[in-house]
Amino acid sequence: MKTRFNLIPVLLATFILYTACGGTEPPRSPIPTTTIKDFNVLFVPDLSNRINADLYPKPVHDTVLLNHALGQIRHFCSLNNRKTGQQDIYKLDFINKGVLSRQAVRPNEMEINLRKFGNDMIKRANYFRHSLQPDTKKFKANVESLYDYAAVHPSGADVWNYFNETIRGSLLDVPEAVVLQTKNNIVVKANKNVAVLLTDGYIESANKGQGYLVNGETIDKIRKDYNSSGSHDLKQFVYAHKDYAINKTTQSLSGLNVLVCEVVDRSLDKNGAARVQPTDFQIMELLWTKWLTDSGCDQVKVQQAVKTPEEFGASLETFLSSL
Template sequence: MCIKNFLLSVVLLTFLISCGSSSNTDENAKRDTVYVNDYNVLLVPDLSNRINQNIHPKPVHDTMILSNILDNIKVLVDLKGRSLNQWDIYKFDFINKSTINNSDVCKPEELEINLLRFKGKLAEAASYLRDSIDKDIYLFKSNVRSIYNYSINNSAGADLWNYFNETITTSLKLRELEDITSPTSTVLDPIVLKRYKNVVVLFTDGYIENANKANGYVFDPKRITKIRKEYNASGQKDLEKFILSNQEYLLRKTTNDLKGVNVLVLEMIDRSLDKNGVAKHHPTDFQIMKLIWKEWLTASGADMVEVHQAVKKKDEGYALVKSFMEKL
């Protein structure tokens, strides 16, 4: 009888433990999950001769737009109601890395605002945002001006295809979720998960005229003229359908998967417009470029892509960046 009673007690205890464990699992399963986005923002200028106002004049120079974006970092840090514990990174990234190796031109450590360094240090982060970030933004802007001044006379070209295929990888943040739920939270509190959103703000005129002449890597005025001529001769009315149905017109997608990357393309200059902004050709260069750029980056795996023409006021660039980030 004693053995039977002992076995019965073991079975009963196992049952109770099992029930308790199941109940706890069910409670955790019912907890809401809140996702908090931090932003890894890469400011990426095409430093080819497009930045020379004497060659390719445009309404607002890159440096003015970049300066306005940097001046508003404290606003961007608070996007979507984030008021503390932000791990945002705002970094100037080079398409061609040779410039960054010249210490007389810029100091790489002064081309980044990195709040991740305050991870787990809320008081220090708050103090930095309140008292010290303005100095770092000033240094950031000063370095940007130096880079542009140097690049006007020392153009290194801009291999945009290879930037997205290879160079960018070292500047991206991993997409893994990080649980930052408070240890003192209860089953009534949500589980809080942090994740990075990679944002590439690319300054380019949209023409890819790099030294690599391999098929699928060049998108210059000659190719655009060919597309326009053949479209007009076709009698078709849907430009997008016409372009996307012909692989010859498209940029070859990158072998590097751009999943987790969001690309905002700014400052495309339409060379098919006259000095008064009137189109000399239809469809315009920009209409063709926008379709092909968006198809290329989307086919390469990018999560979200927007393409915009050159802005006419310096604060328009910042407004586009802010709006883009709010959509992520």
């Protein structure tokens, strides 16, 4: 992903032009530059047996969280003082695309795409006014259908291969795409790829080889090794042991930002108190962060399962605002 605009040549050309004219007048102040970030947000649910509430209960079901986030799309489009010209995309992406062959959902109804309007502000404004709400309603209905289907036909979740291969078809190729210059301002339109992964934090894999699996045994081993080591810095300890690491992807994830949500800490009791130290979440947070960072991701945030949909929406807003 290459940046198509650089301010240095613009400033250099201004200096050369001023010098060629003899420098008889003071140089004008540089034209102010504003960067506007548009989001390509992929909601990526792990549809393995983690969604079975009888096996793995959690405070709020994924569908409630996703529906709340979808209801905030118009608000997300206004983040960072964006008022017009937004080119955001919000879509559901599939770890296992085999679900699509079962015709359980209509994938074309699981995307809100403002890029299709280009620079046509009138069409975009009319979409916000008349079509965003009914399209969001269709999106939510498909999310419900997807989870109803997956509850009966769990599809598994090869998360490692999703990030290594599958996700590439849903990413925007050029992070810095458009430059708009007026008499008084330069506007750089920057695209930000964001994956919002809903997962319990455990990585299952048909390939049982080292580096593709994070399960209870993995976490227990790291915890036992750490507590026996005498170390007082869990991050330093985990990062220093290459045999704990998840293999980085063979395809670089440069330009991607990942929010890993709904990680369930199974080392807590029913009251939320830790039964062991360090906790499962503390270990998984380090494993996920190191894996995705080593694979080239720009920013990575790992968070535990939330207790309310509002908390989920707020964490997503904070993450988007930080990019």
